[in-house]
Amino acid sequence: MSANKITVVGAGHVGATCAQRLAEKELAREVVMIDIAEGIPQGKALDQWESAPVEGFDSHVVGAQDYEAAAGSDIFIVTAGIARKPGMSRDDLLKTNAGIVRSVSKEIARVAPDSIIIMVSNPLDVMAQVALDTTGFPRERVIGMAGVLDTARYRSFISLELGVSVEDIQALVLGGHGDTMVPLVSYTTISGIPLTQMLSQERIDALIERTRKGGAEIVGYLKTGSAYYAPSAAAVQMAEAIVKDKNRILPCAAHLKGEYGQDGIFLGVPCKLGEGGLKEILQVELTDSEEAALRTSAEAVRDTMAALG
Template identity: 45%
Template sequence: MPSPAGAAASRAAVGHRAEVAPPPVRPPSGALYRRGAPLPPEVRPAGTGPGRPGGPGHRAGGRVVVVGAGNVGTIIGMRLADADVFDEVVLVDVDEGRAAGIALDLTHTAALSGFATRVRGAGTVEAAGAADYVVITAGKARQPGMSRSDLISSNAAIVGDVAARVADTSPRAVVVVVTNPLDEMTQHAWRASGFPPERVLGMAGVLDTARFRALASLGGTTRADRIEGWALGSHGEEMVIPLSQASADGRPLGPEVDAVVDRARGSGAEVVGLLRTGSAFLAPGTSAARMVLAMAADSGEVMPAAVLADGSYGIRDVYVGLPVRLGRGGVREIVELDLRPDELAALRAAADRIRERVGALAVPG
């Protein structure tokens, strides 16, 4: 295993822009890698530090296109509009009336929420216009009894088509994939778009980390936003939550943490089962918006995301959940945490399983 000093250094993600000089991931002492030691602000998971990207005083401008005006897309649009940092948010859906109706409904909240962002609906990616950021939520949602993998064939056709259209319409955009199965769909979108890998990333780690922190707080130890942790690996059964990096108010989590990890892995299915129809949308939508706001603010914030591995953690050439530093152009770099040998092995095993599923994906012609 690397020394604490060596592990604190980060490796540039594939396609890293040389002109960006990211702040170093440098803990104030070796305490960063003690079990339960607090992380310094620059390497805390999303939402653990003060303030928020896109807060008062920051206006990114530009346009965000959200493809899919279902529940998740609606929440993303609402969060982005409420942030009041973009010129325009466009919801795109094959049901153009639905997209336009939701956009108008959101527009009606402008005075209540205090934003000037324009919100409109469109029936196609082309009609939405060129975007700085595109969030892909389009696809079939899980139903009770379904796994994320059950969606792979049907959603691959949708995601591949959308990604190709985005490449034609917005050749400089950053794409955030939300469609399940997340890891496979993100790699598929990267291939279909032809974009450099730092501009195609998947939203999973932010959501899974938020779920872990929220569930850990239910025991009454402390508030969810005072719990730190990372959800890496796969958005599914091979999710890896390294407990060496988890803490509550800087202290190790209690003996119930293993049950919390298990519940976090199955939280998506738990919500599906309770809803009976449809799937989770509040936390997924908020998580995707959180990523876009961090990039638009060029914050350099470190978040877990599905990205193309570049050799960090001994993993290469597959999309897998890793900690990454985000900037205006997408992924600035992959950040390496000092994981225990068993945690590193689990992360590599998750990458291998994702690689198998990607290899078995029948790409529609």
């Protein structure tokens, strides 16, 4: 199963890596990369297409400045915006990226009114809200990529700590995409064995802290950009779940209408993804401390939305 066309908006590191992964997995007959920088999407797309004979994929990759190339796309992965630099919080990107996402969303609604949007641009939860408001799409078709990435980071750190395969680690990270994210220790297991049986609370707390600062840790090393391999992998996993109607349970930023006691904001929660986008939001039981942390995270998202006005 594959889509007819998937478009990636933004041909920077995240966008270009998304396009390459989409093509290599043959998730669409055509993968389109759109960017305002002249020649960049065309050059990267051609380079990727020239790797097709070696990698053995037939998804055609094309680049464009113009949204006409994206007409009729099934899915848009939106990565457009400025990246974080050292010392910047995700919220520092707020006003600039909101303007960019607003104009992108208008174009998406114009050329592909039935499409699904996977939002990657930061600050993620608020940018998803901007896209929802601008397009007027139902909440099922605007989903934010955050929880999959945050959970992957959490799982990768647990793997290093315990010396076990990442494949055997099950976890969920909920909440906003930022320093208030909520790794659910009560749902973290290694082949079904609770994490609390394998690590002390002190080590677990350290892993949670590293997960929350995971993006900043990479920004600190790179200095002139932010993470892109893991974010692109996370966005493409979501796209694959939708294209192949996998009914995967993944932590994603969804627009809540009373779930988890929240209304009218995007927040990371367990979602069932398949054909049509968001099929269901799963309400899981939280411990008192997890519930309090999720409320704090929701307030942080509201504060950012208020700052945007």
